[in-house]
Amino acid sequence: EPEVTQTPSHQVTQMGQEVILRCVPISNHLYFYWYRQILGQKVEFLVSFYNNEISEKSEIFDDQFSVERPDGSNFTLKIRSTKLEDSAMYFCASSESRQYTGELFFGEGSRLTVL
Amino acid sequence: SQKIEQNSEALNIQEGKTATLTCNYTNYSPAYLQWYRQDPGRGPVFLLLIRENEKEKRKERLKVxxxxxxxxxxxxxxxSQPADSATYLCAYSSGTYKYIFGTGTRLKVLA
Known part of the structure; x- marks a missing residue:
């Protein structure tokens, strides 16, 4: 069964360092998302991406965050200068269709620990 | 602002009984609601979607x-079975390119 894959599964970094989290969405999906979940808290929307551009972003997704689809398969989230509060599980998701009926397929997540 | 709330943080239930989880929303009328299951340390997994003109939807032992x-x-x-123990999330699309998730209800089914 097709699945969303994410790498790395766990990354430890020093505050102020840049981090790139990678995702390979399901191949025929058109809509891509990044969510984060701080330990013990809710799944929070960061950004959605369609047709090679950001469709929507939350207030969390400030200038230190960026997303890219560098080729036909990868979808990346970059955090330019990490802060302690960026420590969280980051989930990539994709869907075949837009909104409403488009169920989200999530990856297993990348756990980011900022020291 | 739009809010979606799951008012039980945790629910313990005896095996074989019916578990009922609640999702409330305010300041918005979503056309669809989705339910997901999340196991510890893993990504959410889609379970069911219900449309506003559907009163009820079923899938095996699940009903929304x-x-x-x-x-x-x-x-x-x-x-319910011990294997149903997980966190269950409701979510809705705000009409654009994002899905908003509730805080989740952690269900524990006791053998």
Whole structure:
């Protein structure tokens, strides 16, 4: 069964360092998302991406965050200068269709620990 | 602002009983609601979607209802099993390219 894959599964970094989290969405999906979940808290929307551009972003997704689809398969989230509060599980998701009926397929997540 | 709330943080239930989880929303009338299951340290997994014109939706032991008057969706697991223990999330699309998730209800089914 097709699945969303994410790498790395766990990354430890020093505050102020840049981090790139990678995702390979399901191949025929058109809509891509990044969510984060701080330990013990809710799944929070960061950004959605369609047709090679950001469709929507939350207030969390400030200038230190960026997303890219560098080729036909990868979808990346970059955090330019990490802060302690960026420590969280980051989930990539994709869907075949837009909104409403488009169920989200999530990856297993990348756990980011900022020291 | 739009809010979606799951008012039980945790729910313990005896094996074989029906678990009922609640999702309430305010300041918005979503056309669809989705329910997901999340196991510890893993990504959410889609379970069911219900449309506003559907009162009820079923899938095996799962049942979801949608009451637009009460602004509420109920999620039922009948004949619950220890393997059903997980966190269950409701979510809605705000009409654009994002899905908003509730805080989740952690269900524990006791053998």
């Amino acid at each position: 209802t949608f009451d637009t008057t009460l602004k509420q969706s109920l999620f039922h697991i009948t004949a």
